[in-house]
Amino acid sequence: MIEFRNVNKTYSTGTEAVNNASFVINKGEFAFLVGSSGSGKSTIIKLILKEEEPTSGNIIINGKDTTFLKPARVPYLRRSMGVVFQDFRLLPDKTVYENVAFAMYIVKATPRHIRRQVPMVLSLVGLSGKAKMYPNELSGGEQQRVALARALVNNPSMLIADEPTGNLDPDTAWEIMSLLNEINLRGTTVVVATHAKDIVDKMNKRVIHLSKGKIVSDKKGGYDCEI
């Protein structure tokens, strides 16, 4: 469960990226975070991950207010969710396989479990044939799928994806979205930040619409529900 209570974020540059945002995303929900470029979608995700600190307000994850979370606990907060970053954040000198396995190493998974799980998620995102390649040998869309595989590999209870279809052709984008939907149906909370209007319209899920850091609408339906 993710709850924002009157959260504000003003960057040191003076940009007001999030303005008095309040919302609750319940366990098992599927929510889109939409809005034009610069509207604050990535900032909200960074706040959830404690990559950025809110200027004011409270963020509650799984019942815990993360405002006062000790630095030593932050890694455990981050492990409780799988995250697909807008800029992928893959380790450049590790192969596709190692990048995904890495997420399992840090939670101290057994070698057997790693050997079974990694090929499984790689085939889930359609990258079985590219396990031995390095990120710079992959297309943008393929890197995005590696990032998704890494986010999924530990079966997190929450999946957060920032533009997971940004670099994909419409067909592949749709495939990835169906995959996210399937994961959601298995009980995982899914939050997706995106511009992809047609997909959002087609999925008919909850849509949180941001404009200049403010939540301007929050309801089930399409991208352009009356603002």
Place this chain on the structure above:
Amino acid sequence: MRFNILGYLIKEGFRNVFKNKKSTISSLTIMCATMLVFGIFFLIGENVNYIINTVEQAQGIEVFIETDATEAEIEELGTKIRAMDAVNKVEYVTKEQALNRLKDRLKDQAYVLEIYEENNILPTSYIVTLTDLSKTKEVQEEILTFDHVKRIESSDQTISTLLKIANGIRIGTGVFLLFLIVISVFIISNTIKLSVHSRRKEISIMKYVGATNSFIRWPFIIEGIIIGVVAALLSIIIIGLLYNLVAGQIMESSVVALINISLLSFSEMFNLIICVYMGLGIGVGVLGSAISMRKYLEV
């Protein structure tokens, strides 16, 4: 920590070592150099201690007894000396033994002793060896106050000179050890800093996917340990070869043969020096990397 994690972390440590070949090699070189100089001090110190021990065992203090002392009085003197704190062993030398010792010492010229054969007026004596050579002077002074002591002979001069040398070397080694530690920690921490810097993007990514600080830190600590251990191994090989060469030369020289001392062989000191070097290498590696990691972990 499970084995696979350990394996992963060690692999990453080696990866760091090879990724920054240049700085790894330069810190290895400097560490080897300081370890070698330290090792030279250390080995000389070990040898001087060894020589002192040899001298100590070979030549004790010789306490000559007045010729008019009765057997009971001689016995009593022996008991008194034995009871002293710093005394290790007390050996009685009879007139006959004293004569034989003189003969041994004079070898070819032993014929001058013929007159003693009939009328042995040589004094009897106690040969006293000490547990602690630095007490030589006090022991001598105390023995001189006892009854029936004629005079005392000892290799006082040699021993005090050796002790001074040994002390000097001990201080030198200590100072150098400190110097070695400071330099090496600085060098290793610099190397690791470069390594961390070249991986700072990776480090931040690891943190974003939930790696703990200790997980991130380990490969760098292992990198430091690897450099320390390799430097220790290289140094021990080099210093071993060097020592055998130099010690061999010294042993063959006529001076050493004359004063009848020997040096330790490298194999006798191997265990000690490998422990010292390994301890240094590992300790310095851990310390150096711990210092350099501190400020890089805040993401």
